[in-house]
Amino acid sequence: MSSDDMNIRVEGLGKRYEIYAQPADRLKQMLMPRVGWALGRPHRDYFKEFWALRNVSFNVRRGETVGIIGRNGSGKSTLLQMVCGTLHPTEGSVAVRGRIAALLELGAGFNPEFTGRENVYLSGLLYGISESVLRSRFQSIVDFADIGDFIDQPVKTYSSGMYVRLAFAVAAHVDADTLVIDEALSVGDVRFTQKCMRYLRDFQKRGTLLFVSHDTGAVTNLCSRAIWLDGGEQVMDGSARDVVERYLAAQHAADRASLGESVTVRTTANSDLPATGEDHGMPADVVDPRKAVLNGEATRNLIEVFDFDLEQIDSEFGAGAARIVNVQLQLLGGDGKAHRLVAGGEVADLSIDVDVLQPIDAPIFGFYVKDRLGQRIFGDNTYVSYHERPVQAQPGTRLRAHFRFRMPVLPSGDYSVDVALATGTQESHTQQHWIHDAISFKAHESTMRHGLVGIPMHRIEIEQVGA
C-alpha cells in the first residue's frame, strides 16, 4: 500500500508519566539539569516515573475503522490523546494526516463557563473552521444536538448527556477526516445513541474512525480491525473478531484465576412446570419449558416500552404518499392485556397506523428492531403475506398493520424500532415514509449475556450416554 493511503502512522510510541510531588518540582526538572551541569553536580530526577504506554506501532489506512480494546488503565486513552495531539509522546512518533476531531471522555474540551453557543464557535475555530462557515452550520449543529434552549446556558449547567450531544454535534460538523471516539456514546439516551450510530456508519464510508470501548460487542460490530492493549503494551493487532475473541478469552481466564478456579454450576430449571398464561394463538410448541423459572423474580427479562411521540421524531424520510401517524408496541402479558412492562418471551403486538395522502397501490409495512449500536436484530414486512392480494387505498383513509410475534429474550439495554411504509414489490419499491427510532424500549435484568437475542429452548437435558 502506498504511503498516501496512510492516515495515522504510529511508531514506537511511548508515554512516561512523571509524577511530581509539587508543581514546582516540574520546573526544577526543566532547569536543574543545566544548572547542575554548570556546577558539576550529579543529575537527579525530581519525579517518580510511570509508563502508561510503550512500544506501540500501527498504521491506519484512510477509511479504515479500528477499535482499541483493553481493560481500564491499559493505555487506551493515553494512546488516543497522543493521536489527537493533546499529549506529547515521551518516545516514538505519531503522524496524522488531515483534520482530526475527537470525543475524548466526557467533555471534549468545552469551557464550562461559556455557553453552548460560545463553545460551538470556539471548538469550531479550534478545528480550523472559519467563523462564517460556522455561522451557516450553526442551526444544523443545534438541530443535531437537540438540547433546546440550553444552547444559551453555560455548559457547566448541562447534564452529561447534553454535554456529549453538543460535543458530538460539533465533531460531526467540522469535516473531519478522522474521528476519534472514546466511550463517549455510553452516556446518551437511546434516540441520541442511534443518531450517532447512524452518523458513524455513514462517516465510515468516507473517513477514518478510531473507536475505543470496553464494549466488545460495539467493537466487533463497528470495526473491521482492532488493537488490544494491556498494561500499556500492544498485545494484538488484527481482525476485530479475532482480537475480541482472544481478549475475551484472556479476560475470562483472568477472572477465573481471581476466583481461585472455583467452578459455579447453575442448576437447571424444572421443565415440568406448566407455562404461565395463554399464548394468544401462538403455537404452543415454542413455549420454553423454563419460562416459569426464567420469569421468576431474579431472572425476569423485563421490557419497558416508551410511547411513540410524533414530536420526538428526529429522523425520517420518504416520498410522502402516506404518513405514519402512530406506532404502538404492546406487550401482551400472561393475562392477555396490554402492558408497558412485560417479560421477554411473551407475545408482542406492533401496530403501525398510516394516513393515506395520495392513492397508493400495494403498500408494504415493515419494521426493524435495532439494538443500541443500530444493529438490526430482526424485522419483517407485510409483502409476502399480501403480494397476491395487494391492498389499495384512497386519500383520506387510514390503514393499520399488525405484527404479532413472540418477543425474544433480549440482553439488557436500549432498543429501538424503525418503521416504514413502502409501495411496490420486495425488489423494487419506493419508501413513502420511514421513521428511524419511532419507538424505543428497554430490556432489564436479563439472564441473557451473550449473543443478540435469546431464543426459546424447547428441551434442555443432561444425560449420561456412556460409562
Added chain:
Amino acid sequence: MISAYKLADPLSPYRALSRHLALVVQMARRDVVGRYRGSFVGLLWSFFNPLLMLMIYTFVFGVIFKSRWRGQTGGQFEFAVILFAGLNINSMFTECANRAPTLIVENTNFVKKVVFPLETLSWSVIGSALFHLLVSTLVLLIIEWLANGAVPWTAVLFPAVIACFLPFVAGVVWLLASLGVFLRDLKQAIGIITTALMFLAPIMYPKETIPVAFRNWMYLNPLTAIVEASQDVLVWGRQPAWEILGLYTLVSMLFAWLAFAWFERSRKGFADVL
C-alpha cells in the same frame, strides 16, 4: 503539536496572533461580554466604571487635596485628567498581569482535552484589556472636551503609543502564565509588584518632583515611558519622546520574543502538573 513556531524568528510572538486572529477575537469578545453577563446594565459598566473613578479623583485630588501638576493651568478637572491618563495605562497592565498566573491553570481543558493554541490566550487577555482601555480613554477625552472645550490633536497618536507597549505586556503574560502553572504562589506576589510599579511611575506626581539622583532610574520601571507618552499625547498636546519610545519598543520586542520562546518550551510540562 509541540511548537508550531520557529522560535528563532523574533516575529514569532506576532505570528501567534495573526495565525489565530479569529480565535483571539472570539475569546476576547467572550471575555468582555462574559464579565458583565447577568448584570442589569451589562456592558455599560465598562463605561460607568472609569467615569465614576474619574469623578472620585476629581473630588479627592482636585477639591480636597487641591493638587496641582507643575505647569498646570486648568481647573479641578485637570489634575484628575492627568492622573487618569497614567492610571489607565497602569490598569491595563495590572489587568493583564493579575490574570496571567492563573490563565493556564483555569483553562485545564485547553491543555488536556483539546489541541488549543495556548499561546493565543495572552493575546486574548490583552484584547479584552484593550477594550477597557479604549472605553476609559474615550471617557477621558469626553471629560477633557467638556472641561476645556477642546481635545489635543495629538490624541490620534495614542494608538501608536499603546502599540509600543503591547509586546512588553504580551511578554509579561506569557512569562507569568507559564510560571504560574509551576509556582502557585505567583499570584500573590504579582499583586504587590503591580502596586509597586504604579507608585514608582510618574502617575500621581510629575517626574520633575523626583530628586535628580533618582529621576533616570524611573525609566527602569516599564510603565514610565508609556505613562509619560500617553500624558503627552492625551493631555499636554505634544509629541511623545519618540527616541525613548523607539528604544522601549526594541527592548519590549526582545522581551516578548524571549518570553514567548520560554512559554513554548515550557508548555510541554503543563499537562504533567495540571
